[in-house]
Amino acid sequence: MSNLVTDILAPKTNLRLKIGLYFGSYNPIHIGHLAIANYMVEYTDIDQLWFVVSPQNPHKIKANLLDDYQRLEMVHRAVEGDDRLRASNIEFTLSKPSYTVDTLAYLKDQHPNYHFRILMGSDNLESFHKWKNYEVIVENYGIIVYPRPGFDKSKVQVHKNITIAEGTPLMEISSSFLRKAIHEGKNVRHFMPQKSWEYLEEMNFYR
Structure with missing residues (x-):
């Protein structure tokens, strides 16, 4: 299956690629995610972007979160x-709860010649200091930040390994908006990639 990254299907290679890791639940994925991803691979120094789908925490029940593989x-x-672009289920088999620093360590072990960087919204940057071993992440991997509406760069202490992608399109589409709209019987086909929307409709998700 093309465009899919797993711990089995992603072989080790000597090619020195810069990989951007875009973590999220993607419940569902929408055109805002794709617009940000497209910008990152065209306007930053990363070679590929992997959408890392976050697994459901087994200790939490969330009725509106679809199955991991869906x-x-x-x-x-x-x-x-x-x-x-790639879809990745790399966290599905790792211990839970998933911590980014542990995922990065696993990926680095599997792909020692890849250079991984984290992509995150500016809202996450503001709380980044609360992440497990955040110092290890920023020192050894680095972060590319896409601004959210209302982001004020002057209020954030930026590390030398943190890049603010200031030209990133400001996207206010959210997965929660789509879920609510679908539940209300609205047609959201132009808010999602076509094939993803067709699968969603076929499976009757979020009704």
């Missing part, structure tokens, strides 16, 4: 045919 399938269909 969300992965929507992401896969969204990026299919675009070699710059």
Whole structure:
């Protein structure tokens, strides 16, 4: 299956690629996610962007969160045919809860010649100091930040390994908005990649 990254299907290689890791639940993926991803691979120094689908925490019940592999399938269909983008289930088999620093360590072990960087919204940057071993992440991997509406760069202490992608399109589409709209019987086909929307409709998700 093309455009899918797993701990089995992603082989080790000597190619020195810069990989951007875009973590999220993608419940569901939408055009805002794709617009940000497209900008990152075209306007930053990363070679590929991996959509890392976050698994459901087994200790928490969340009725509106689809099964892990259903969300992965929507992401896969969204990026299919675009070699710059990948769907990843790398966290599905790791211990839970998933911590980014542990995922990075695993990926580095599997792909020692890849250079991984985290992509995050500016809202997450403001709380980044609360992440497990955040100093290790920023020192050894680095972060690319896409601004959210209302982000004030002057109020954030920026590390030398943190890049603010200031030209990133400001996207206010949210997965929660789409879920609510679908539940209300609204047609959201132009808010989502076509193949992802077709799968969502076929499976009757979020009704």
